[in-house]
Amino acid sequence: MASKKKKVRVEMRRNLSKPPRENDVTRQFQDNGAHDVANTERVRAKGDASRHRTIMAEDAAAMPGTEGGWVRGRVVRVHGLYSYVELDDGRTVRCTVRRVLKSLQVDERSIVTTGDWVWVAAGGDALRGAEPEGVIERIDPRHGVLTRSSRRREHVLVANVDQLVIVMSLVQPELKVHLIDRYIASAEKGGLKPVLVLNKIDLADPVALQPLVGAYSQIGIPTILASAQTGVGVARLRAMLKDRATVFSGQSGVGKSSLLNAAEPGLSLRVSEVSDVNQKGKHTTTTAELIRLSFGGWVVDTPGVRQLQLWDTRPEEVEGYFSELRPFIALCRFPDCTHTHESDCRVKDAVRRKLVSGRRYYSYLGLFNGVEE
Structure with a gap:
């Protein structure tokens, strides 16, 4: 039996919305203005309806089966x-x-x-x-998505996953703490559980990292100190991946593929060295790929990113992606407080009293003001 169809109104693509154009450009030099108006072609009609068109789509109620x-x-x-x-x-x-x-x-x-x-x-x-x-x-409808803004359009990196493993290296390339906070905000927005992995621990001083690890542990984000070379932290990473759908993301050269190779022997994902000149990695992973793990679960290895801009996020929504701010937001004097310049702001007061990390607060300000990272 043929599937049911229904009429759906969809938006026109933006490059199809053009202003009126003239059939004959030379007529603009003539004196007969009325004749010019008659020979003008209107490409865009009046009203909002002109920015939509009707197409025939499958009825969502008519769910297909293998017999069809x-x-x-x-x-x-x-x-x-x-x-x-x-x-x-x-x-x-x-x-x-x-x-x-x-x-x-x-x-x-x-x-x-x-x-x-x-x-x-x-x-x-x-x-x-x-x-x-x-x-x-x-x-099918999606859940658990990682997205970013790309040339004013939504770029969905992966869909239908449970958690986001944010991979950052301590050196080569250098650690970008504010990028971590952007990933955490993106995970909150997309319904993902964030997990932070700090790779290349063998090249850094673990003691110096305790304040950073403590700050994220305090807001409930699991943090793993790892080394793909020595195997430190790999067992804990495997336990986090087991029976879950996970996406790995981070800068190029931080060791995403190397960590996956260590967690799943025999995977043989391509890896490359970081440039000694600019401390930037090369894109060895060129497309996101869903990989089944032998010990249970799925993982998506994604290409490296150099910046992460949240898609379709209004400034007033940003506070909701910082969980440690929530207890103080309702206590602010003004209901529409932006926590930037207002007096009697309980969020700023919490930062001064060190109840909220000052570094995390500056990350909030960067996202609120639309600063690219």
Whole structure:
């Protein structure tokens, strides 16, 4: 039985909203103004309705089944125009995306991302493994996402994961503490449990790190001091990964792939050295890939990032991503207090009394003011 369809109003892509243009540019030099108006073509109509169009989409109530030719699977990686989907039977199918899905989402950089649960229409040969190709017809609702802003569009790095492992190196490249706080805010926004891993502990003084570790432990964030070279902290990391879906993220060169190789022997992910000139790593991981762990669970190794800008976040929302500020927010004199310049601000008072980390407060100010990190 054919699936039901319904009419859906979707936004026009921004580059299609053009101002009126003239059919004949030379007429602007003529004196007959009325004639000019008659020969003007309006590309954009009046009102909000002009920024939408109607398309036919599958009815969400008509859930497909295998008898209809659709099978469920999970996106393990996205490469160019193709998404690679692992079906329930273990086969991997190379898929394109139905065009109507792209029309429904105009703000996302890519409609499909690693970790998505999708429904695939594949031919008989594809299901038998003779020609592993198909078309993604539906994307299930997401939970647990890691996103960032990229060229004024939403870039979903991974979806449907439980926790975010923030990997930072103590040296080579140098530690960026404010980037950690941005990751924590992104985890809070996306519904992920943040875990902090400080790699290359063999190259630093562990005693000097105690204030930093204590500050994050105080707000309930597990912190692991690790070394992919010596194996320190790897056992604890494995325990955190077991039976969970996890995304690894951090700067290039911090050792994400090296830690995964240490936690899962035989994985053989590519690694590279950090430049001695600029202390920056190279992108050895070029695409996010979902990997099944032998001891239980899944992990996504993502390409390195150099900055993390939160997507679609208003300044007044930022305070909600700093859990240690919440007990003091309701005590502020003004209900719309921004905790930046107001008098009788209980958040600033808590910072002065060292009940809230001053460094974390400065991270809050950076996010509130939209400062890129």
